[in-house]
Amino acid sequence: MAGPTNAERGREVRARLIAAAQELIAEIGWNAVSTRLLAERAGIRSGLVHYHFESLQALLRQAAVEGMRPLLEGAAAGLDAAPDPPGAVEALLVEVDRYTGADPASLLVIEAYLAATRDPDLRDRMRELMDDFRAHLSAMLARAGRTDPEEAATLIMAAIDGLLLHKSLDARLSAARLAPLLRHLTRPSNGAAQ
């Protein structure tokens, strides 16, 4: 019947606060998340927030990064799991269509992009996450024979995030329908004609 230790309870509270922050950022927006709403959602008293985190912004920053990292790592793993580069891009786009642009994960990412323009710390962490994924995708495209893997990877990533943005306005849009148009990016480039 040994209850949780002090350290375990502390970790639990921090995890609940991070989860509550990820939910609330998506629901009401980064700037609307307050310590008291966070505490209520996490089931703790509001005074605890500033015990476990240096500031509200530090909490939101950590919540955003920890929420985005598994998304990008999962997407990178999905690329490796595909049989070939065209299948990898196809699978990536199908995966994108599991998001509506207005779901918690999508909104967390977009909110984080905006917060990053006003928070140099967050911007550096997000740039690192995006650079890692771009390098991963770019390496795959280079192995497929492209001479411009960086540009192709940039286009695919921009198309994905932009489509999520547009899907939040119009749910009829679909990433999978763009697959035929992006498929040629996974084939060896053949000069200016391509």
Add this chain to the structure above:
Amino acid sequence: MAGPTNAERGREVRARLIAAAQELIAEIGWNAVSTRLLAERAGIRSGLVHYHFESLQALLRQAAVEGMRPLLEGAAAGLDAAPDPPGAVEALLVEVDRYTGADPASLLVIEAYLAATRDPDLRDRMRELMDDFRAHLSAMLARAGRTDPEEAATLIMAAIDGLLLHKSLDARLSAARLAPLLRHLTRPSNGAAQ
């Protein structure tokens, strides 16, 4: 020495409030814009805000729509001014590189996307703006011989907004560098191989 009439002063105040809202949304974020900050930026007393506008949200909504409409109409005019479809897309991408993703216009648009997910009125107005531009771009691509003009237009627009998002993290990214990869969208589609 005839001074401005009452009606002229009213229009002037409304215009200053709209301009102040567009600036502040970009600077500090949609949810952080307050009536008192707006009044200070517009050079008026804070009580006036609720005389000219029904609510703060109504003011922000109108400011966002009025800020985005000229951007999209200008881009549509740019498409028509180009000599041919490939040139139009090329010019569009070059125009995008005039924005950094962290400039006032870009931030206003991205903030509006997020606000639209929580404001049905704003979402409908933005969807109409985007639909109009997509139809314009799609018609041009159809004239260029594509059998999938809607998908091609969706891809181009998603790539543009997504790249702006990514440029806010990494200023080295460039829309113009993606032009060679998008150029083939302006040529007649030739079946599954393309």
Add this chain to the structure above:
DNA sequence: CACCTTCTTGGTCGATCGTCCAATACGATT
């Protein structure tokens, strides 16, 4: 047991918020 560290409570502080309103100012109209 006493002692230490970590965690939690409950509350205060000054500041800011959106909205509303009575009183006033001012151009236009009669």
Add this chain to the structure above:
DNA sequence: AATCGTATTGGACGATCGACCAAGAAGGTG
């Protein structure tokens, strides 16, 4: 000059905010 409608002022209302802190509770260790 008297009147009307619009524009503006200055302040009020209750609510919420981020941050902070003294006091106490709880588990670990001597």
